[in-house]
Amino acid sequence: MAGAGALAFASGGLLTACAERQSGQGGAEDVQQFEHLVPRYVAWNGVQLSEADLIPGQTSPDGFQSPPGLLRYPQQVVRAVAEPFGKGNTYTSMTPLWAPPPDFPNDYFNAIIERWGTTIEFAPRDGIEYREIVTTVLASQDHPHITMIPGWEINLIPNIQDAIENLFADLTPILAGDIAERWPLLANLPTPAWLEAVFNGKLKAIPQVEGNPFGDPLFVRADILEELGMPYPKNADELLDLGRELTSPANNRWAFGNMDNAIHQIFGCPYQDWRVEPDGRLVNRIETEEFKAATEFLRTLYDEGLVHPDNAGSAEADMKPAFRSGEVVMRIDGWGDWTEALGSGILDDNPNYNQQPMDWFAHDGGEPTVWGRDPAWAYSFLHKDLSREQIEEILDVMNWVAAPFGTEEYQLHQYGVEGVHFEFNEDGQPVLTEQGSAEAGQAVPTVYFLGGRPPEPIAAGGDWPGYVQSRMDWNARHLQYLKPGIFAGIKRIEPANLQQANRSLDDKLEDLRRGRTPMSEWDNIVAEWRRTGGDEGRAFYEQALANRENQAGSSE
Amino acid sequence: MSTTVSTGPGPAQPQAPDRPSQRRSARPARRPVRKLSFRTRLRRDWQLLVMCIPMVVLLSLFHYLPMLGHTVAFQDYSPFRGDSPIEAYLESPWLGFTNFADLFADARFWTAFRNTLVIFTVQLIFFFPLPIFLAVLMNSILSRRIRSTIQTIVYLPHFFSWVLVVAFFQQMLGGAGLIAQIMHRLDTDGRWGIEPINVMTNPDTFIALVTSQVIWKDAGWGMIVFLAALTQINPNLYEAAASDGAGPWRRFWHITLPGLRPVIVLLLILRLGNALSVGFEQFILQRDFVGARAAEVLDTFVYFVVFGGGGSFSYGAAAGLFNGVVGLILILTANKIAHMLGQDGIYRKTA
Secondary structure: OHHHHHOOOOOOOOOOOOOOOOOOOOEEEEHHHHHHHOEOOOOOOOOOOOHHHEEOOOEOOOOOEOOOEEOOOOOOOEOOOOOOOOOOOEEEEEEEEOOOOOOOOOHHHHHHHHHHOOEEEOOEEEHHHHHHHHHHHHHOOOOOOEEEEEHHHHOOOOOHHHHHHHHEOOOHHHHOEOOOOOOHHHHOOOHHHHHHOEEOOEEOEEEEEOOOOEOOOEEEEHHHHHHHOOOOOOOHHHHHHHHHHHOEHHHOEEEEOOOHHHHHHHOOOOHHHEEEOOOOOEEEHHHOHHHHHHHHHHHHHHHOOOEOHHHHHOOOOOOHHHHHHOOEEEEEOOOHHHHHHHHOOHHHHOOOOOEEEOOOOOOOOOOOOEOEOOOEEEEEEEEOOOOHHHHHHHHHHHHHHOOOOOEHHHHHHHHOOEOOOEEEOOOOOEEEOHHHHHHOHHHOHHHHOOOOOOOOOEEOOOOOOOHHHHHHHHHHHHHHHEOOOOOOOEEEEOOHHHHHHHHHHHHHHHHHHOOOOOHHHHHHHHHHHHHHHHHHHHHHHHHHHHHHHHHHHHHO | OHHHHHHOHHHHOOOOOHHHHHHHHHOOOOOOOOOOOHHHHHHHHHHHHHHHHHHHHHHHHHHHHHHHHHHHHHEOOOOOOOOOHHHHHHHOOEOOOHHHHHHHOOHHHHHHHHHHHHHHHHHHHHOOOHHHHHHHHHHOOOOHHHHHHHHHHHHHHHHOOHHHHHHHHHHHHOOOOHHHHHHHHHOOOOOOOOOOOOHHHOHHHHHHHHHHHHHHHHHHHHHHHHHHHHHOOOHHHHHHHHHOOOOHHHHHHHHHHHHHHHHHHHHHHHHHHOOOOOOOHHHHHHHHHHOHHHHOOHHHHHHHHHHOOOOOHHHHHHHHHHHHHHHHHHHHHHHHHHHHOOOOOOOOOOO
């Protein structure tokens, strides 16, 4: 019971006036105390990848692990779940998809459902508008049995804490402790990811595991730099010079696409926006000299016209096509952009195409700042009205989906049925057939977004020369720089006022970067941010950090 | 056939009943009003009432009933409470006018409010009259073939989505667009100092940009109503005026314009009712191009206070309700003014 008090939400300013909004206060909880609420980790060793093809991952002194690399697709895949397990029931689901919706049912989905004995009515929804869709569906309280919500959306859904508490089943009684006997593949998911799925002291979801510890990389078109004989920059001045040399509007080439978070890292701005100063004060990035310097640097890039004009117009503009065509040489994006580009067959059109993550450097040439990322990136919630038997049947499905790389299950939902949806090429790499591209292809996430998958090795998805080696080398060079975020292990939903203040701040920062407001406005902008929610956010996080400290103290 | 029709009722009617009708027409407004009983009126009008039922049901179900939802503006509403949306509503605490007080103290709201009004006014002046002139010009084209070809071409952009329209403008006028590229090509060595234009990202010219987009997209479509109104004008009037020596301008001023006036007033009033919603998509698509200070309008403001992080349905509803109330006041005022100027407006009370 002592735990119950400690896991009460750290509220940012509890006000009791009757006409004050009570919702949107946010919540932060220390996840370490929740280990008894989540499945006990039991490694599943059903797959043994060939040592010869494996580049081992590494562990940093700070405990960060980089995934292993695999040079060749396994010659033999292992079947992890022997028999269909379902009771023939039908369940509904909702997952995001950033691609045209697949036809349903089709041979690909039917083959998988046949293996389950449980029918899932897949309903992939437009990923771009997913926040609006999921909010509306939840507000109807007529939501599907399985609802997957990405982590970056969950904070932005109004009153999401009510939804998590009230609309979804508490999985703690079913999943806490030892589950390896019934669901060995779910027990194989790493504990930090499970801890992220604890909301308000209850295990509420199955997490999508983030196997890659590194934040978004700064991609560069290495082939263009090589062709022009330009070296990689090692500090901010060299980056600026390189930008000037590369940019040539007459040749339809600009040095930079979206650079905001790349420049923030180069200038050493705090990961996750906050940091504790030596004097113990918690400060936001907006209050640091580094962030101001980074903003001024970005302003210079825009001012000199080094950023692609379409991006200069909009931070959210999609720079993927411009980067792939060579109109843009450098930009920050998710790691998936790399595999996506290679998977799109770009090497057939341009054999010289060489996309690489640039090595991080500090603006003054010192030790680089490398941002990490949270151990889970999405959560699958189950409907509260499901009975225990129904939840168990769905967890059987999730267990199947959690089969790791190298299993036959993984191969089935990733590539479809051999001979129908894919065939092995001479290197033993599965390659989609025409039917496979149409039915599986871009629709593949519809299946594995249902529940979590364990971290998987870095492997090529086709004939991608040098990809695995180059990524493993980059990881090896950067692992030592990963530092635990100051909120590591704190599950947090920020107070509404802080989020609103940040939203408003983003607009003003955009005006500053693009030279629409003078830099002299800086102090006013900071003051406004503090007044409208920034200071409330600071109090909220100070409380959360203090709670973690107390927790650590009392458990010793 | 024609003879039976014309002669049929003629001789059957005697002369005498004509007289009272003549007397009545002498003072038309002062008809002796004897209130008919509800039953009599029901017996007389029941077919009309039956015809109205589907529309009344439709409006009540999908317009008036949902309007009750506006009351969440006075709540701290969370749709996820209870076991159903109705329970969620009942369980949400009431706040009174807190949301409105916060709204009126919110600088972002006033930015959006100012932008909306400025954009509305500019569009009223520069966009609203265009379809009228376009319709009159179109009407003066005699060749049916040429007219329908031009009509089709100017209607067409209306059917493009805003995404397409904005992308088209971006491809043409953006910093990496066609015109900017041509300018770069013309001046590769910078000898003539040609600076490529980039109107898409200039906050100062944003109003001109969005207005020209609206004109490009919808001027042709707006013309349709006026074309229909033009066909209602009796062509004999033009002939008579022309034979009396009236030139094209006089004919336009004294025949065309008065003929169009009821429609113009009607559309003007409806437009005023929508003064606070100048469009959502067009602005959300271009908001980042020029920043919130130039491009935030009330519709995008409502979107961001709900879905932009730390959102609140109640706060968004309060802003939406404010829009609606201001729109209603504007529409009633404009209608009143129209009555005072002797126009019918959108409706007129009958006795």
